[in-house]
Amino acid sequence: VAIAWANSPWSASYAEVWQTPLRVELGDLIHLDHLSLQTWVNDALMALFFLLVGLEIKREILVGELSSLRQAALPFAAALGGIVAPALVFLALAPEGAQSGWAIPTATDIAFALGVLALVAPGAPTGLKVFLAALAIVDDMAAVLVIALFYTATVHLGALLTAAAVAIGLV
Numbered sequence: 001v002a003i004a005w006a007n008s009p010w011s012a013s014y015a016e017v018w019q020t021p022l023r024v025e026l027g028d029l030i031h032l033d034h035l036s037l038q039t040w041v042n043d044a045l046m047a048l049f050f051l052l053v054g055l056e057i058k059r060e061i062l063v064g065e066l067s068s069l070r071q072a073a074l075p076f077a078a079a080l081g082g083i084v085a086p087a088l089v090f091l092a093l094a095p096e097g098a099q100s101g102w103a104i105p106t107a108t109d110i111a112f113a114l115g116v117l118a119l120v121a122p123g124a125p126t127g128l129k130v131f132l133a134a135l136a137i138v139d140d141m142a143a144v145l146v147i148a149l150f151y152t153a154t155v156h157l158g159a160l161l162t163a164a165a166v167a168i169g170l171v
Contacts, residue, residue, distance in 0.1 A: 049111060050140065053133050065130045075131050079138035082108050083146075103146045110136030 005014045022040050023033040035043075057066070066072040086105035094101065114132050117124055148155070 046111070050137075053111075053114075053136060056130075057133055057137050060130050060134070065127055066134060072134070075134035076138055078131075079108075079135045079142065082106075082135070082139060083142050103143075103150060106146060107143050108135070108139045110139055 002014070005011070008014075018036065018038040020037045021033065022035060022037050024035075025031055025033070060066040061072065066075070083106045087102045090102050090105045091099055110132055114129070114136065117129065117132065
C-alpha cells in the first residue's frame, strides 16, 4: 500500500503523513513533541528491531545454529562479500569524480529481507532466518565502521575508547 501511495498522484499526502509530529509524554519526566513519525520509525523502532535481532543472534551464538566457528563463518563471509563486491563494482563503473560514493552500495537492507521472508515464507527454516539475521548484524556493524573510518572528519579518541570499554564490559 505504501509503495502504491508514495508513487501515486497523492504522494504529497504520503510525505506529509511521515512528517506528522508525534508527541510522547510521560508525566513530568518525558516530553517528546518535536519528533516526526518518520523520526520515530527511523530512530526508535529500527533501534528496537536491531536490539531484538541482536538478542536473537546472541542466543544463536551461545546455544544455536551459530554456536561453532564453522557454522558462523558462512554468514560472516557472505556479509563481507556483500560489502566488498558492490563497492568494487561501483568503483569499476563510477564516472570520474564519483568514486567517493563507493560506500553507498555496500549497505544491504537485510532488515527488509527479513520482513519479506516473514511475510512470504513464515515457515522458512530457522537456519535461513538466523543466516539473514547474522548477515544483517555483520553488515550493519561494517557499515558503521565504514562511515566512522572513511566519512568522518575527526575521530574522537576518548569517545572511541569509552565505547570500546563498554563493549568489552558487555562481553
